[in-house]
Amino acid sequence: MDRLQLATLLSWAGEGGFRGRKRLQKVVFFLQEAGCSLDCRFILHNYGPYSRDVADACDEIVAAGLVDESYDDSSGYVQYTYSLTQFTRELLQRTPDPRMQRFEAVGRGLINEDLRTLELGSTILFFFRQCKNWDEALEGACKFKKVSQDTSPSLTALKLARRIEAWASN
């Protein structure tokens, strides 16, 4: 994922900035699975698919002074927020990324998705990529995340995973 792609993705979060590194991991995973060529290598961590490439790209764009990082732990857990600088916003306006355009609507949808749905949904899709069977993927992911399979959150997460998979197939 290069700077232009990441800046474009972060810009979709709007004025308040992009909240959470974990959310960023899952959104990038889904976008990549949807066919967006971001070239990030994911492995499975406790909270679902995780890519060092995403974490690196995020820290790098901050180090380059193109994105501001802020930190908040007032709610009891640590959360980082990423906002484009004014200079970066202007650059993006001058050089929009044609590779990302097709994914804007799905990307915006994912950014606003419930974090737990993103977590479980991405884990289901990760398992599906290995076993190619939705029932097995749901079972594997729920066992991995230690949640029940037949609850509403699990089924919502499954629906999200299937939607992204269908989107990729089209």
Added chain:
Amino acid sequence: MSDKVFRDPLYNYIAFDRKRDGWLIELIDCPEVQRLRRIHQLGVSHFTYPGAEHTRLGHSLGVAHLMQLVLDHLTRACRAAKIGGARQALLAAALLHDVGHGPFSHLFEPCLEIKHEKWSVAIIKDETTQVHKVLKGQNEYLPDHVADLIDSISTRHPAWQRALMSSQLDVDRLDYLRRDSLFTGADYGHFDWYRLLTTIQFHDNETDLVWPAKSALAIEEYIFARYYMYQNVYFHKTTRGFEQLLQAMWNRAKTLRQAGEDIDANPVLRRFWSHGSSEPEKVPVSDYLAVEEFTVLDQIERWTEHKDKSLADCARRFLERKGLAKVDPPPPVNPLTARDTEWEGELHKLLRQKRYDPPEMYCLADKLDQKYLLPYFEEKEPENQTAVNTIRVLLDGKLQTIGEYLPRLKAVIAKQADRIAYYVPKEIRKEAEVLSERLRKARNSK
């Protein structure tokens, strides 16, 4: 029955118990493992550091030795049964983790368009290989278990097993930092490795691996050793120049091959390329394993007489050790985009004037990804931290990342912005630098 003993410059003796681990000695004798004897551990670093002639075999034996030590420690320190079940697979994974490496290790991977990790997995799983047969002779499921431990995407086995093999502080790194330091003569890779191996402990219901706070200084030493080795050895500008040259040469050959021109490929490479893909699913393992460093050097020698002038020129430059020179580009106009078209255009113009054709063969952009320059990466959000991506110490029952515990480390582990360097023929370095300076001044004045 006596131990099988290897003399090793790092550990003096590496010993394997013939009675208990005779199968491991059989594994070492497999042709796929012996092939590692002919692969330079550090690619073309011996162009810069003449002593860096060590191979993947010595490193693999070292990693197996360290795995043996850490497993013995964990067996003594916790439930032996927990380790016992995984011991064989972990030792085999340590020995075989690099079995898929091709000529000149990492640096040549883009030339062959391969990922060594995928090939390691393929070689272990392929029923025709000797390593597969030896593993299967021990246990029907052993080849898959070993392959899973090497395949970083696999989740079939507990995280602690994967962390020992591949994490921010694993047996692979513990060996190569010290070994590379010793053989290059760049005397930086010193740290208390024995303490790191013998203080590691299970945590969180024996699912996680951490260190006690008393080992923090040994971890700090290790991180600094990595920092110095990256700065001085792994990303040395001369070595990078030869890596760029080698890659440009092979890209040129690919372009010519795709255009239907005869590139005078030797029989081994012709067979490897005949499959139309370099993926393990398409290429028989035997055809991949046949591609050795001497195959590559033979091919480069052939190209010195090729009718394509730039291919022949690059081949000669490589064999005669006439590398490229590094030039820093001017600050970019648009830092969001990777390429600086104005600067590259000016450089191409200069190269054409000097009759370097095609100019893109002699103007090589080297994006130095900070991911590989950083001695240690620490994930920031606690929920994303695991034994694989963050080194943590245990203090009064609570986990802290090493960066939190020793804030002074931030000076070396803080992320830097990526940089691009350019490599051009040494003969025009001065003129390229003048060009870069002119553009820098023009841009700064805007």
